[in-house]
Amino acid sequence: SSEPETAAGGGGKHTIGVANFMLSGPYFSGMDKAIAAQAQKKGNIDILSTDAGGDAAKLASNVEDLLSKNVDAIIISGGPLESAPAVLNSIKAAGKPVVLVDRKFATGEYTSWIGPDNEAIGRQNGEFLAEKLPDGGKVGIIKGGPADNSIGLARTNGVKSVLSTKPGITLVEAPDFGNWGSDGGLTVMESLLATNADLKAVFCENDAMCLGAQRAIADAGKSEQIIIAGVDGQAEALQAILDGTNYLVTGLNDADIIGAMGLDRAVDILSGAQVEKDTVVPSPRVTKENAAQFQNPDGSF
Amino acid sequence: MTGQLLRKPALVVRGRDVTVTAAFVALILALVAVAAFTSDTFLTPVNLTNLLKQMVTTGLLAFGMLVVILTGGIDLSVGSVVAFSGILAAGLVAGLPIPVAMLVGLLAGVAFGAVNGVLVARFGLAPFVVTLASLTTIRGLAFVYSEVPIAPDDPAFFTLGSAMAGPVPVATLIMLAVFAVGGVFLTRTPAGRAITAIGGNAETVRLAGISVPRHLTLAYTISGACAGLAGVILASRVGIAQPSVGVAFELDAIAACVIGGASLAGGRGSARATFGGVLVLVLINNLLNLYGVQSFWQQVLKGLIIIAVILVQRTNRVRG
């Protein structure tokens, strides 16, 4: 039924479905908004956005709902979801293109992927910390935990791959997870400080946890002693970096950019263009020097 | 407590609890009618198939939950069991034939359910806390088994979750069969009647020579089995088993029972009405999606609709 409409619309009135695995994280809701904003900018594109609330089966249902509404293409923001073969299969069976943003699924066929290289972000942070700690010292690592394993793992592995080769640097992994939130980052940091008062730096798998960890460090009066490195480029983190606090670095993982690119990619595919299969969005290292240029008052993340 | 029972007796017709009241059926029909008239998409075959698929997990968990709720208990651990059974089955696929791996996944659910049951029945611990603790423990075990999701290569792993029997998914048929057989179990077998009676008055049941611990254990085991089955089907449907899946699944299952008029104090509830509750929940979700309601507003509305539905249910019961 959408065929005649498309024809009448005179070239390119499309409906694109967005299947979010979860929206309850600023990064993910930012992604959703960026896609919608880019569609608005392009005009002629309707967006149907769904949220699976972190439930893989619901994601499958949502995609099925979208297909039943006959969307022209689907963008999947898979967040912490490792893969969803059945979802990809059903999209393929319906003959629709699918663009993955941020999360590249480990298995299954997709049309195109746009996202960051998480291990590279980790390495980048590792190198930065190594520079800042020429005399070595203890570096704490706060992991996000179950909900996002391979992404977090990639980031931590990146950091470790660099730091473990540096003499004098010891790595201390917090036993408990920070669950990707600032409150979790805070408590895990508190516990870490109780057992390792002599930390020189801490790396968290995302900025939200770093922000919590920063408070714990401040409360312990160790802001002079411990430096902080995160990932994402969350607005508050950029501000903290710009303000010259002990939050020194993050690796930009910009939902706004990835989201916009994802939408563009879907539109390109629909207009029949030949597109790159995988696109790694560079994640520049953000420090005090360049933080201002990444601040985006209109950005959603 | 006794006072309340006297004032609001459940309707009972021909020895069966009738909680699927006319108003409840009307409510479901009204939801369907609204959906059909306001959305072009609702009645399309694709969407109807979606509906059928979407009710599988909640449906299976809700039936198991109903059995436990009838005894006056609750099973909070089902979401974690879904995760464990799924990831175990997916993990075992590497070394075992797929049906066997899936069976072992299901049996893991049975085992967890039995442990919950024994703790509640033999040690007399509060069901809420026992299953709250096992929720935590089983979730941890799922991650201990595999921190990362497992996606078996063999496409036959997807069959259970995605095969269709004509227009109806096989998984949905399995769920419906559980409700059908389960309904007969609850109303027409000695064990089913005993489970229902325990929720009404365990001491009376004990003095009637019926083993209360055994039936309590059975009830939790059934819930564990349903959760195990749901976990295996879910992993197969998604094609990948994640240790993190199933958080808060218990809440929808409980909501389905209560929307269907089951009493959390035990003794009152039916398989049919619980299935109605599942339908209501799935319809709400489907409609909110079809209307394109924004995710967070969906949550806001979902809560409000649940309150509205149980208000209707209650008004109806008090009058009845």
Next chain:
Amino acid sequence: MTGQLLRKPALVVRGRDVTVTAAFVALILALVAVAAFTSDTFLTPVNLTNLLKQMVTTGLLAFGMLVVILTGGIDLSVGSVVAFSGILAAGLVAGLPIPVAMLVGLLAGVAFGAVNGVLVARFGLAPFVVTLASLTTIRGLAFVYSEVPIAPDDPAFFTLGSAMAGPVPVATLIMLAVFAVGGVFLTRTPAGRAITAIGGNAETVRLAGISVPRHLTLAYTISGACAGLAGVILASRVGIAQPSVGVAFELDAIAACVIGGASLAGGRGSARATFGGVLVLVLINNLLNLYGVQSFWQQVLKGLIIIAVILVQRTNRVRG
């Protein structure tokens, strides 16, 4: 139900429930002793301060939960209220003086609690489902208010959460004050006794000319207020308010009450024992961290320890 009560009565001394039994105190002391002897870190000032800080949220929620549990109800919505109150307060800081913004955050909690209470008390809906629905709705509202975390610039926003009174965090003192005042409220005011009595036998309370709906509403409002306070303190402590915070917080709060010997059927439980339950939970978490137990195993162990603790509690009560 009554039958069980008759066989395992709560101790009551001078009109007050005594559930802080000797064995329970011994259990807490044993935990502390084990911690002190096996970990160098446990008794360090830093760790002790951590302990004091980490009990604030669970403590506040547990007290509110206790009040609701005493009436025979439950409040699943507290985690969502924590999120909403926190993000509201943080959001309002832009336009209002900080104390006022925080007060409004707290009052939002009061308002949600009151709505829960009215739905339970006036409309006679099951507390589990009402608060399950409001859990969903309030979480949605928190995201509708702000999808992204809000971090107020003014460092005065941090004061409530991080100020110290000597070695003791001010937030901890507030939590302790809630327990102290709350304990007196429950044992020594007519409203507190009415709330306890409602959980024992609501009909009797009604016939004694005491308004059951009013006291039920009060109980849920207190829980909402505690959650609101916890939300504001948490936002202030972290310095950032997140709409996603607080998922599953209700479970720890309920666990604390039950570990402290409260009965989910209502009528039995005390502020002191609940505080003991909070201590046990916080100690378990702290110990598992100090020993460096990996997160998944922490979950596994935490569930098992909770079961063990309530087994001890129960044995003790049966003998007592």
Next chain:
Amino acid sequence: MSLELRGVRQSYGDVEVLHGVDLTGRPGEVLAVVGANGAGKSTLIRVLAGAHRMTSGELRIDGEPVELRSPHDAHARGIRTVYQELSLVPELSVTENLLLGAYPRRRGGLIDWPEAHRQARRLLDDAGFGGIDPRTPAGRLPVARQQMVEIAKALAGEVRVLVLDEPSAVLAGADLDALFALIRRLRERGVLVIYVSHRLAEVLELADSIVVIKDGQIIATTEPAKTSETELIGLMAGRLLEQIYPARREAPSETRLHLTGLSRDGEFQDVSLEVRSGEIVGLFGLVGSGRSELARCVFGAEPPSKGTGGYRSPAAAIAAGLALVTEDRKRSGLVLGMTVLDNIALATLGATRRGPLLDMTARRKRVGEMIERLSIQPARCATIPVAALSGGNQQKAVLAKWLLAGPRVLILDEPTRGVDMATRVDIYRMVDDLARAGLAVLLISSDLTEVLGATDRVLVMRQGRIAGELRSDSTTEDEILAYAIGQAA
């Protein structure tokens, strides 16, 4: 104060239960209300207590029409009610139960607990129930004590009308005497006492005037001097009952229940007894003498600490042909929310099966026959919740459940408590028939006349021990009581 009811009608849902009741009570009068189970006595009382709003009709106090909007309203006017069902808060202390909602307070508004306990103590003493410790949780007290607390609770503040719904059902011996003494004291103080009871002997002894209620209407008003037990029963039942207790002709054969030295620590010691096929053995004792505990222990509900003859579990007892009708049907005899059918079939769940499924038709038939045989009312009650039956009919449903199991030994614990006279006669007849058919019956009762009339032998229990054994046809109430209170020669 004087109290007048005019044309009171009251319905539950669509069913009218009171059809225009007129009633007058004067200060200083003991007004007894008698009637069969389900006649509407408790309903009438709930109207007086403000717990139900009457559908129509009028209440006048001292000639003034008043409307009772709530229990509180009635309470404030000095109308106090002790309900038929115990309604204490089991977790709370006796003190709290007595003062619920009216605690003494210190300056600052906090409850003054020492003063509260003193007030509670005084209330109990004034009521003549001095033996109860106000600090005990109410749920820990034996039923009789709980009943006394209920009565004492009604006496707080200024009492002008005291309504007692079957207060004596759980009292016996000295406790009963204390209650009667209390009622007489209140009468002297000008209180109007409305007294509902199935024990006609005590009604005749205590009342100044008697009203008989039948099917929701007052059908007679009389005085003790002008009537007799037989006449009252006739009025209540609508038929004449020439004989209450069937004539026993004992023909005992083999021993069916044989206890030797059975003990359970703290409850009863060294109980040896025999009950033979065809005989009815009474077990009398004061409340708290341990009879119920003994029965439960024999039945396997609680393990004994010594001795033989008890069963391992209720299932084992049932398999051996035992049946136990417990003393508290709501707590341990019925599943109130389930249907009459489900309840009656509960002890024989596995009996009617076709394959793994219950044979619903056979089940309905078996239960239907039992409903008919015991004439449980209403006759077509199989599919209604048992909670909707009147007390006496609920009791019959419990009996039906056990009769379906075809027992060889029947233990009845207070089977006629709260049961009207006509139904009692039915129950005595039934038990007698069963004994004649070869059953061994152990009848636990606190009702002396019943123990004497319905049994062949009487065992008397005192403080957990068998204090004596007497033949029913050659002993007296006084003699039995003497054993029970330890003053037998």
